[in-house]
Amino acid sequence: MIQRGDLIEVFQACLLDLRRFLAKRVQCEDTAADLVQETYLRVAGLDQVASVRNGRAFLFKIADNLAIDHLRSRVRLHQRYAGAPSPELVSTLPTPDRELEARQEWSLLQKAIADLPPKCRAAFLLHRVQHLSYGDIAARLDIAASTVEKHISKALAHCRQRLEHAGRERAATHGHQQPYAG
Known part of the structure; x- marks a missing residue:
């Protein structure tokens, strides 16, 4: 068991770690400093700390909870003042880039399916397109249900x-493109 004085010593020993942890969590050094002080105030204001077994973990849990509260309040504040975007500004249509990417993926998927062995392709399409059960596919293709499962x-x-x-090829080519010098 730990005493309040011991917990304050643990706080002082891990002060820099707490500050780094919070700065990374909330992405702001000043806010992290404020949250470290708030962590200290919470610890100093505790009536009992006898049930605390790991002082460092306890301090980081308090700090993490404070960071979560801070981030939530920041989101609520942003939502309150940013408001919902105007319906005229919101498009449900995919962007041209996303549409092209989807077409390319669909083409790749069609080629991949076409490359499958005939019974494997048939089982896959019966299951995915016609939504047949493994048993129905097995009966239709005259194979065992376990074979249908293996094919799919x-x-x-x-x-x-x-x-x-x-996707890896696309990432590799996009990562090494030369900037446009036009």
Whole structure:
């Protein structure tokens, strides 16, 4: 068990760590300093600390709770004064970049499905497009339900791999583009 005086000593020992932690959490050195002081005031104002086993963890929990409260109040303040955007300014249409990206992903997905072995492709499409159960697909393709499950898992893994590979390639090419010098 820990005494209040011991907790104050722990506070002083981890003061810089608390400040760094809070500065990272709230993205502001001045606010972090204020929250460190508030943490001290909370600790100094406690009537009992006998149930505290780990003083450092206890202090960081208080500081974290204060940071959360601060961030929540900042969000509420922003919402109150920023207001909702005008309906005329909000578009539900995808941006041209996102639309192009979606078309490219759809094309990749179609190619990936076309590359699957015939029974695997059939099982996958019957499940994903026609929403048939594994049992219905097994009956239709004259295979075991466990084989249907394997086909669908294989198809999903294949499609996921193709999309992830394309995403890595896209990230690599976007990361190394030369700036426009026009």
